[in-house]
Amino acid sequence: MEKPLVSVIMPVYNGEKYIGKAIESVLAQNVPTELLVIDDCSTDKTELTVMKYMDSGNIRYIRNKENMGAARSRNRGVKASKGKYIAFLDADDWWEKGKLEAQVKTMELTGCDICSTGRELMQPNGHTTGKYIPVKERITYHDLLKHNSINCSSVLLKREDALAFPMTHDDSHEDYITWLKILRRGGFVVGINKPYLKYRLSEGGKSRNKLKSAAMTYQVYRYVGYGRLKSLLFFISYAVHGVWKYR
Template sequence: MPNDLNNGMVSIIMPSYNTGKYIADTIESVLAQTYKNWELIIVDDCSTDDTNEVVNKFKYDDRIKYLKNDHNSGAAVSRNKALREAKGKWIAFLDSDDLWLPHKLMWQLKFMKKHDYHFSYTNYCEIDEDGVETGVLVTGPKRITKTDMFNYCWPGCLTVMYDREYVGLIQILDIKKNNDYAMWLKVCQKADCYLLNKCLAKYRKGRKGSVSSHSVKTMVGWHYKLFHEAECQGVMKSMFNTCRNMIFGLYKKKRYVKLVAKK
């Protein structure tokens, strides 16, 4: 993609908490991007492991900003803080235990600029706790409208990018889980979300404490809180949207989660 400067800076939002075991590889996947006009904003939520020591090894690159919360506050507060600090035209998200492929930013920006899209996501593959590909590829609908986004949280957080100049500053309620979904619901008020049908990221599934390691009952409760608290919906509407999410979640597993050959 010609002239990174003319295509705008990408602000990469990365909350972190006790991911010292993984975050070096995550940062390296950002440094390896073929698109170079980016800033990485890491907000650490009072980690008690060696995250601080690991991140400090990357201080040599002034594109990496390392911020810390005063007290443990959760990913929503961390993402909000990073978004307030962001200077880029484009906003992208990468959790501190996930990975990007080297052409992720370049191809996604090219896709968005070519079609004049303001909100997009890509496919991703799953890896286990040790970084080994599981053979699972996750994709989604070609276009997600506001109604579609209420149906289900289709995009993987690590694949999302939106145009900050078009969408504006997004800040979400301090909910402990599903805060990325709360963000997409807000962005979809301004722009539909489009799929770049390429696998450009790797999602680490099954790590202790991650969303994917919790029970269905626990996740149902989180969905209800999202609609009731973050979206300020009444009890009945929140219950309806939670049930709708469960139905479309089953549909996603059947339609958009695929087994492919391991590399």
């Protein structure tokens, strides 16, 4: 297999229904890519579904011995990866062709820490909702404190940063914590405002329970070191943006 430029990390638990589409969208990318599927002790036919694609030669299937959760599963994938860049893709989402190529070019041109894209919201059956969530062209640490506009399945970042800032606190928005830690050094995010990510809405996702998601967002600010008052102020900003985003 050609040495990968991008390692795609895909955690999955009981994802046989959707993972095929996610895998196919990775295989359709036109940069040297490896896909690491981290199976978090699935009890359905996820493994059999993944095996159907193994002939492509650039998929590695890793099964956890115990349930580790999304954050630790992603971290395991990052440690096993070989690419210069890391991309994350949840097993029920998928990408448009050309996503990774556009992001690699953007990162090398701008020197940004993270590259994100816009996303189209999809129904559980894969049909569009007709809603699109854009992303700003440039996002700083202070921008991100006010509003997490970076979806995990849209991200490309350097492997060295993914190793240095692993995802923690699965009881919160673990990806948001990581983005904040990376940007705290003074870097920035570049957004590609195209719907390269197709984001499938699911009833079981963390963000679908708005009250629970809100509580976890407040906890993010506490985890990155802010006191109760500042955390509350950041949370208010998050709430205002959330109403606008899903209006």
